[in-house]
Amino acid sequence: MHGARAAYYLLYDTESGLFETFANPVSQAERGAGRKAAEFLISKGIDKVVAGDFGPRFRAELEDGGIVCIEKTGTISEVVAELSEFA
Numbered sequence: 422m423h424g425a426r427a428a429y430y431l432l433y434d435t436e437s438g439l440f441e442t443f444a445n446p447v448s449q450a451e452r453g454a455g456r457k458a459a460e461f462l463i464s465k466g467i468d469k470v471v472a473g474d475f476g477p478r479f480r481a482e483l484e485d486g487g488i489v490c491i492e493k494t495g496t497i498s499e500v501v502a503e504l505s506e507f508a
Contacts, residue, residue: 424472425458425479431497432465435505455479459486471500 428448433440443465447457459482462470470483473494480490493500 423474423476424470425455425476427458427472430462432467433501433504440501456482459483459488462486463488469504471504 426448427445430443430445431440432443443461445458446461447454450457455476455478459479462483463486467488469489469491471491471493473492475483475490475492483490491504493503495503
């Protein structure tokens with residue numbers, strides 16, 4: 422639910438339909454999880470992040486990196502299907 426503290430991230434390519442999962446290396450960080458998680462995702466070259474909730478620092482870091490933040494809940498298959506319609 423909380424993007425910066427998610428245990429895993431699913432990276433999905435809407436063009437190819439390929440996906441890859443990554444453990445969030447900062448999910449248990451005591452401080453700075455928002456900044457560090459954003460840096461990790463930016464390093465993966467993504468352009469959108471979907472999460473149930475974004476903390477203000479996480480959102481700001483992502484947006485500063487040119488990433489669109491989308492608040493959405495549901496199963497992964499529901500979210501991927503909906504986002505694929507608009508790709």
